């Protein structure tokens with residue numbers, strides 16, 4: 001459900017950038033989404049299609065690239081990718097960890113015509 | 115043409131949340147964000163917590179509700195400042211409405227602000243509202259698989275309350291599996307088991323609040 005709120009934020013940013021860059025239409029918006037985020041791709045696409053109507057991104061495609069959850073162990077320094085939401089160091093068993101990647105919710109790039 | 119952007123989508127919400135955090139720190143106010151399913155016992159938890167702490171602490175409450183004022187009305191009997199935020203259907207609170215709500219309080223005279231977020235285990239976990247801690251509230255009748263199904267909340271929370279333990283014998287809730295799934299998700303999580311209905315088992319939670327408030331007031 002929060003996908004709708006996220007899409008609104010995306011469209012605001014897309015419109016700002018289009019204006020700054022002098023775009024007349026946007027054909028593609030690419031997102032980077034960390035796997036910690038609970039984003040349902042179908043809901044995102046649906047929300048985007050609905051909310052983009054009548055905006056500069058009216059006929060744009062929304063592309064989503066997912067970023068694995070990358071962890072640094074504060075105990076032994078090991079770095080690893082989280083699988084099955086298991087936040088336990090594979091090397092030493094510690095749960096004292098820092099998340100390096102996987103929390104992203106970023107607009108990576110947009111494509112359009114001037 | 116392709117334009118490289120690399121911009122954080124929730125920047126606007128995050129910037130406000132950071133402002134709130136800074137402001138609350140200056141005012142030495144502890145704000146906690148209470149998140150759980152509808153019916154988990156969030157409002158009951160607030161009632162019991164306020165009853166126990168209101169002689170010692172100045173408490174204020176922000177009630178997030180989709181459309182009604184029922185929960186806010188339940189808390190009126192305590193004669194504390196309450197701001198109701200009707201999200202008008204939205205599934206979570208955002209920092210802009212929290213900032214407006216906080217402006218209604220005299221923060222110089224406030225120790226703890228409780229925010230009851232909209233009943234939902236998914237969306238509220240995604241939005242920083244400037245709280246010091248997210249508190250996950252879950253009841254035994256919801257089942258022991260909730261951490262696995264809603265990992266972000268249990269990963270982001272600083273404390274977790276398992277409520278309605280008075281009903282556990284009537285359910286198939288498996289405490290061992292529940293604890294293990296929390297350990298692998300968030301080894302640093304503080305955990306409290308209680309029955310808010312019976313007002314039993316709240317001591318650990320109340321101590322946690324007192325200690326956490328003492329830390330913020332330093």
Ligand SMILES: Nc1nc2c(ncn2[C@@H]2O[C@H](COP(=O)(O)OP(=O)(O)O)[C@@H](O)[C@H]2O)c(=O)[nH]1
Pocket residue numbers: 150151152153154155156157158159185233277278279280281308309310311312
């Ligand atoms: N048996 C039992 N019922 C509870 C407990 N805590 C709350 N309830 C009941 O659960 C229902 C929902 O509680 P409420 O606080 O409104 O949940 P909220 O939607 O999360 O705010 C109410 O009928 C409460 O009386 C508890 O510890 N045990």
Ligand SMILES: [Mg+2]
Pocket residue numbers: 156157158185230
């Ligand atoms: Mg409630």
Ligand SMILES: [Zn+2]
Pocket residue numbers: 073074075076077078089090091092093094
């Ligand atoms: Zn390690």
